[in-house]
Amino acid sequence: MRVIFHIDMNAFFANCEISQHPEYAHKPMVIAHDSRRSVVSTASYEARKFGIHSAMPLYLAKQKCPQLLIVEPHFDLYRRLSHAFFKIVSSYSYIMEVASIDECYVNVSDYIIEHHIHPADLALEIQQRIMRELHLPCSIGIAPNKFLAKMASDMRKPMGITMLTRSNIKQLLWPLPVDAFFGIGKKTAPKLKAAGIETIGDVANYANYQTLRQLLGRHALIYYNKANGRDDAKVIYQETDVKSIGNTTTFEEDISDEKLLEDRFKEIALNVSSRAQKSNMVSNNISITIRYDLANHITRQMNISSYTNDFERIFSYAMMLFREHYNHKPVRLIGITLNNVVRKDQLKIQMSIFDEPVKEEPHELKVDDIIKTFNKENDFHLMKASSLLKGEKTH
Structure with a gap:
């Protein structure tokens, strides 16, 4: 059985x-x-106890908590600690999928x-090591598949460890409100509730599939299976078939302040x-999305002079596009996408056919150098994707 x-x-x-x-520490604080x-x-x-949450206007957060500590963001620090976090996790298994800057899936079956070692003991070891070495808390979900693992990690925060299996989902998963169903958005949840589907258990046991399909669309069967603990999705440790890498953010309240929008673009x-860096992918085309309302959105893209996955360059090009095309109306959603992505090592092979050097950032290390240093420092045997069989080992 897989252990994810x-x-x-x-x-x-x-x-x-x-x-x-x-x-x-122990103070109500926001970034x-x-x-x-x-x-x-x-x-x-501590700030969340006052009802403060991400994307809330700062003035409102101050009203809720007058003693609120406000800290300016330091993105270089977040990148460095994110890299260190993934380095620790990958020392237990190379079958690791980066979901965002602060979360990942990892197949630890082997x-x-x-x-x-028992899965719960391994989870505790990883959790304590991250806390000991990085002074950062994390929650870990343990399950036979990605969906249940994701749901499990959300159940106990901070510093929680939760195991979900098909034998205990009736007790732990099914009572949760349908809003907590990972993958079901804020717009879909009210429609489900209006149809009498209040909990994840209601999705799992809903008898009328046609009605469910009307509510959830063509993915209704996938949601039904997930609610019953079934999910065959693999942990994708090499994104070889990925054509693009992107991310969007939807605001709870429309934003028209350009400085605030710039900050959100920086996070994206x-x-x-x-x-992209964790997957060793690079791109020479970047696009942004700006949604003003449900009926009004734009997507603009540009080719760039050399392949990259560098944060500063991605942010810089995104802001160039934004400043050129923003119409100064309130914004509901923004996004950045790297298009036509390719593996960096494969790009070198393709370019060598034409005897032309690949343009790289001067501060970026070559893949072989990264692997050599990683293996030396961690007593690990990491290989390039070209040396590995596709797929993941399961037992």
């Missing part, structure tokens, strides 16, 4: 700051620029068999860059 972990860093940006400034028109990027758990660029 979903590891989710708790209040990541806030706890990154606390790791560098212990005096911030945001300290101006009236700013929005909250991340709230500490490790558990080889080391004769950081996320996209992290995923």
Whole structure:
């Protein structure tokens, strides 16, 4: 049986700051620029007790908690600690899929068999190691598939470990409100409730499939299977078939302040860059999406002079597109996508056919150098995708 972990860093940006400034611990704190028109990027758990959450206008957060500590974001720090987090996790299994800058899936089936260790004990070991080495809390979901692992990691925060199997989903998963169903959005949940589908258990036991399909669309059967604990999706540790890497953010309230929009673009660029670098993917085409309302949105793209996955370049090009095409109306959603992505090592092979060097960022290490250094420092045997069989080992 597969054993999948979903590891989710708790209040990541806030706890990154606390790791560098212990005096911030146990205080209601948010990551945001300290101006009236700013929005909250991340709230500490102490701040959340006051009803403060991500994307809330900062002035409203201050009203809810007058003693609120406001910390400016430090994206270089978040990138560095994110890299260190993934490095720790990958030391247990190379079958790791980066979901965002602060979360990942990892297939630990082989490790558990080889080391004769219980999944819960391994999860505790990883959790404690991340806390010991990085001073960052995380929650870990343990399950036979990705969906249940993701749902499990959300059940106990911070510093929780939860195991979900098909034998205990009736007790742990089914009572949860349908809003908590990963993959079902805020617009779909009210429609389900209006049809009498209040919980995940209601989805799992809904008798009228045609009605369910009308509510959930062509993916209705997938949601039905997931609610019953079935999910065959693999942990994708090499994104060889991926054509693009992107991320979007929807705001709870429309934003028209350009500085705030720039901050949100920076967070998205950081996320996209992290995923691309972890997958060893690069692109020479970038696009942005701006949605003003349900009926009015634009997507604009541009070719760039050289292949890259660098955060600063992605952010810079995204802002060039934004400044050129933004119409100064309130914005509901923004996004950044790297299009036509290719593996960096494969790009080198293709270009060598024409005897033309690949343009690279001067500060970027070559893949072989990264692997050599990683193996030396970690007593690990990491290989390029070309040396591995496709797919993942399962037992």
